[in-house]
Amino acid sequence: MSDALTAPRASDRATLLDVRGVQKTYTGRGRTVEAVRDLTFSVGQGELVCIVGPSGAGKTTLLKCIAGLLAPTAGTVTLDGARVTSPPPSMAVVFQEYGRSLFPWMTVEGNVELPLKQKKLPKARRRELVREALEAVGLSDVHSAYPWQLSGGMQQRVAIARAVAYQPQVLLMDEPFAAVDAQTRADLEDLDFRIDPGELVCVVGPSGAGKTTLLRCIAGLLDVTDGEVVLEGERVTSPPKGMAVVFQEYGRSLFPWMTIRANVELPLKNQRMPKEQRRTLVAEALDAVGLAHVPDKYPWQLSGGMQQRVAIARAVAYQPQVLLMDEPFAAVDAQTRADLEDLIRTVWKTLGVTILFVTHDIDESVYLGGRVIVLSSSPTVVQEDIIIDLPDERDQLGTRALPRFTELRARIYHHIQNAKDGAGHIDE
Amino acid sequence: MHFFLRAARALAFALVLPVVLVVAWWSASASSTNYYWPPLKTILTTFGDVWFSDRLQVDVLPSVTRLVIGYAGAVVIGVGLGVALGSSRTLRRLTEPVLEFFRAIPPPVLIPVLFLFAGIGNTAKVIVIISGAVWPVLLNTVEGVRAVDEVLADTSRSYGITGPARLRRLVLPAASPQIVAGMRQALSISIILMVISEMFASTNGLGFAIVQFQRSFAIPEMWSGILLLGLLGFVLSLLFQLFERRSLRWYHGLRRSQRGEK
Structure with a gap:
């Protein structure tokens, strides 16, 4: 040394x-x-x-x-x-x-x-x-x-x-790794998978696998070089109407000049939805994420976890068919994260929305997902597609203590280690 | 009660230095016999006589009107052009050299030229004010528009907020801190250019009046005019602060929370 x-x-x-x-x-x-x-x-x-x-x-x-x-x-x-x-x-x-x-x-x-x-x-x-x-x-x-x-x-x-x-x-x-994410310019190569309506699919992969790139391609925010993204038979070339995205950077995805209510309401207003209907949807969404009591505050007056709840409420009120989430909990602390994970499971079950959840956290992917897609390192391919056969009712302590949970986690961990070694470079 | 106590203390802090300066001026000039340096007492007496008369309508009002129109014009043109330039790289590259050239011309030298074409009336003076005050607004707007947060931009796109809605909901509010900073600089430039344009060739206005007093050796009157200009600038900057505090409340709150203050 x-x-x-x-x-x-x-x-x-x-x-x-x-x-x-x-x-x-x-x-x-x-x-x-x-x-x-x-x-x-x-x-x-x-x-x-x-x-x-x-x-x-x-x-x-x-x-x-x-x-x-x-x-x-x-x-x-x-x-x-x-x-x-x-x-x-x-x-x-x-x-x-x-x-x-x-x-x-x-x-x-x-x-x-x-x-x-x-x-x-x-x-x-x-x-x-x-x-x-x-x-x-x-x-x-x-x-x-x-x-x-x-x-x-x-x-x-x-x-x-x-x-x-x-x-x-x-x-x-001081929490040196709390805000470290998988920022990357890595290439995607020939990725192939499909998601059925109502699924909750997690995508995991080593940092640098291009998870964020993949999600931005699916969201229509980034053009694909080759291949296509298809939503309900229609090719995605720009952000489609039936999709909502929750970004990792909650602090930068809420409009700081608007109150919480205005933030959630904006996409609906933009669709020229009548006022009555808007009000109801906003109130329901804020209620669903447990933020009914702070509609008139500004995002920067709330904690990180609460800000991310607002972003989730905004996505929920938008009533998308598909909800894309890009490491939404990477920058919040562990306790808040657990709460938010449970919130996502609840939203998914009550609204019947299809969710694609990108994360670098293996535990999180197993806990949340009905299916986990494991990506390899750059150039990225689908390394493995695993069905998570855990009981539908999940809770933070019980589910994570199940032998099956540990098994699945170990399997994914193994795949990711392989992917990293195979690519032969450090995890950036 | 607590609130009033604190407000009183803040007011006291703000008043200490002005009061000291006025007292110093007063006592230093009290026994002055210098013709060009009259006692403050004389200046203040003259102030009332000169400005609380029909001069308020003849000189002050035209000046302020030209200032307001020129400043508003500069803000509208600056923000409009700035948004266009900030949104388009091609447009920026196309116009940059020309804009740099025009920006480098000191506005006062335009005065004689403009007076040739536009006469010595209000139009020429307003154009002079715009030609100088537009730059800080324009350049700051360009920077502000270019710096719109990527994640916010992606968020807007994914929720279908595009076109005019994007401009109104995302671009203008996001750039508003920079725009307001530019507007603050533009305000002081506007006042300077208002006075200068009136000093050149004019039949009324504050700048005109001060030059007239100086040429006719009405020294206390001249001083009172300078005082009035100072007061005008001070009041305008107070109004601006009020406007800024209201319109950028979110921004100051955001900055405070980022710095970790509660």
Whole structure:
């Protein structure tokens, strides 16, 4: 292993990081919000500690307090015996928002090197550390590219390389993989499958398999180079009327200048549906996703999971024959995700709509789907088409504990590993 | 109660510096005997005499009318052209060099030329204002339209929101933060050009009046005119802020939530 990745430097203390009675409250607009209350724990030299909690638990706030980016309202953070009041030089943070934590005006190399320049390391040493760190995350080939030329996963690797090259004693990571998706330009090759009315089909495949490309082709948003997409005997050349799409980026698929109700209503208005009917459909859809109480809020006033519910409500109110979903839950936390998965099953059963659900999460595909289509790596073909013969009534704990569930999951996992190895390149 | 307390504090903060400056000017100029630098007291007395008379109708009203028409024209033309240019790459490539050239011409030099063709009446002055104020609106609109979010665009397409509905529901609102930024710059340019065009050749207007006062050595009157222009600009910018806060409420809320503030 390279020098950049060796264990933290020796210290005479067993406890490296000590968090004692940390509390953080926010005041503003006449309200006081308690984000973190009286938290105490310590982390030893060389430990790998995970912090888990529902969204809104204050995980990010805690991490920022530890990193010295926020001053706790009460309590102390101690690193190697010294109290943390500002970001200490021996700590590095990897943020969730990779797109906003890399400097877009610098190359990958420049980004990784910047903190080292700040440390006033000699040039030769900097070069060496940068090279080693990029090698460690498998990005040696793109050292002179700009961050925005890379996929989300690769951008996050750059952020990790930057943290590693910095040689910190403590590496803090704030949900670094929550927003990593399967952005890709991969080619599709000769894909063949059909979906019958009323099916719920999941498409899984390794990152880079072109799942998003496939979905955009089906939605009529992207022209196919060869072959055709047929909906009810009609060839799809532009977005067809009977299809609705739910995108992964909920924050960017809702109109921020419209209220929740207006967002759901817009496609219906556009169809010149009479007002009465519109109102009823919107109310029913919002009710179905459990958002009947917030019609007059704006999307950005809601949490990520709720925003995605709005996007689902909009699709439901549109009364499509086919509902396409592109990794809709990739960017929400695990608890919300479970709720939303159940919501999709309910919507599917009550409305009898046909759903094509793209995901990179194997568990999710097995849990949701009546059928799972496994894609291979680029160039993409259908690797396997599996019927999910689990009971129709599914619940998060029971279904996932079934031996059959584990079996199916293992089978798909196996196929995907094969696909990756077969293609012989890293998973971007 | 809490609200009023906070509002009062905000008002106090906003007033401290102006009050200090006025007091400083007042006391520094109180015993001034310099002809060109009269006491503030004299200027303020003159202010009432000069501007709360028929000058309000003779000079102020025409100026403001020209300003409003010119500014509105610049916004309409800027947004209209900007949307067209922002939506079409071909159109952009076709017009870019020409637009860059016209943009590089300082509008005041157009004044003598325009006065030759359009006379010294209102039309020429409005054209001068438009020719200078249209650029920030145009360029910002082009940028705003080009930067419409891809996912939002896909969402609109997949729900069949195309053509005029797309323009009204997606493009204009999405570009509105940039458009408003351009409009803010255009407002100050409009005021400057309004005054300059009236200083050249005119029979009425604020710029005309100030130059007249200066030429006839009516110094306190001249100062009072400058004060009035300052006040006019200040009031207009306040109105603009009000408009911006209302029309871009969603944008500021979105930005706040993105920065992690509640």
